[in-house]
Amino acid sequence: MKFLRPVFVALRLWFVLIGFVLLFVAAYAFPFLFPLVQVAFVVFVFLILLDAWLLFSAQNRTANPAFFARRDVPDRLSNGDENPITIFLENRCTFAADVEVIDEIPFQFQRRDVLFKARLKPRETQSIRYELRPTRRGEYNFGAVNVYVLSSLGLLKRRYQFEQGKLVAVYPSFLQMRQYELLAATNRLNEVGVKRIRRLGHSMEFEQVRPYTIGDDVRTLNWKATARRSDAQGASLMINAYQDERSQPVYCLIDKGRVMRSPFAGLTLLDYAINASLVLSNIALLKQDRAGLLTFSDHIGQLLPADRRSGQMMRILETLYRQKTRFAETDYETVYASVRANIRQRSLLILFTNFETVSGMQRQLPYLRRLAKDHLLLVIFFENTELRELLDAPAPDTEAIYLKTIGEKFAFEKKQIVKELGQYGIQTILTAPQNLTANTINKYLQLKARGLI
Secondary structure: OOOOOOEEEOHHHHHHHHHHHHHHHHHHHOOOHHHHHHHHHHHHHHHHHHHHHHHHOHHHHOOOOOEEEEEEOOOEEEOOOOEEEEEEEEEOOOOOEEEEEEEOOOHHHOOOOOEEEEEEOOOOEEEEEEEEOOOOOEEEEEOOEEEEEEOOOOOEEEEEEEOOOEEEEEEOOHHHHHHHHHHHHOOOHHHHOOOOOOOOOOOOEEEEEEEOOOOOOHHHEOHHHHHHHHHHHOOOOEEEEEEOOOOOEEEEEEEOOHHHOOEEOOEEHHHHHHHHHHHHHHHHHHOOOEEEEEEEOOOEEEEEEEEOOOOHHHHHHHHHHOOOOOOOOOOHHHHHHHHHHHOOOOOEEEEEOOOOOHHHHHHHHHHHHHHHHHOEEEEEEEOOHHHHHHHHOOOOOHHHHHHHHHHHHHHHHHHHHHHHHHHOOOEEEEEOHHHHHHHHHHHHHHHHHOOOO
């Protein structure tokens, strides 16, 4: 029985058997066909045995299997991104083989179509590449790579199993973080929607005194340094050069309450906020600022003090990986008390939350105003993209008109929230979930360029 366990019947064999059944039925009506059908059936049985011998010959049952496969999967997958998976195939048989590869991917993907077909010549190798997009953080368990090998006869299959199991963790979108980091290093952030921010005035953090070049602001001329240099080396203008303010604390405050449970394009609002926080923290560290983190719901979750030392990015990644939404209502009074007790220096607080109604925002407004009194507060909440699709679609009947009217009311309340928060000096972003990262970085760079941080 152990010998028969890897044996499977190919589809071609079933079709041939059905043909023989029809021929035997026809032989009853035409007796002269019966001997021919019998001979053909004996030949068919012989071909089955020959196919079995090709697949299970002594050469193929040596210590080294006649076929080899390996799955190359990263130790960590990036949430919300297309992660590449590669299956490496090697045909060690002495004949050309048709193969069917079934990869047992984690159940979280709910896919049953991971089937690939290929044909390999003797001693040939091939690579099969496909992509998986996880939508939840956590541990994913990959099963075996099942390879079904067929000879040229194609009557039987021999199954080989490789990579019996591998546990992979799905982390926040570090692929997106690396993409933004690379674009920032090459000054191409505009390709992903990050605008070029025109600097108003200049920073007050002095960097150096250097020679004047065409295009420099003449208001930064250093007349004393110019006089000293002119006396020693001839006439040469000198200016004061300034750099961006550094070591400014930037905290991402992430709401884990039930308002962040809503799904969009497979990801929850919490996952969008976590991915954006990861990218923004990395950009802040690249700008020499200090990045920190605070998560909360009905109680305070994790508090990671702002820092820019080596290893801070990894600590942020590990902290974000463990976050989960809760179904309780968010307690902003606890948030204010925690910020007041633990964040003493004036900082940029980027609050990721969601307000659906003006009354819901007004219940939390006193605590938001207190936060904005001591810090620069940026509140980010989400536009309902499905509601936007409803408003943009034409209304063919009376029922659709009523639905659009109600939708307009909800959309108007979102705009009212932005307006009311702005009256109290609170910065706001109302964004679609898919545009969250780019809009957040734009606002951060804008606030930094204006010298508000």
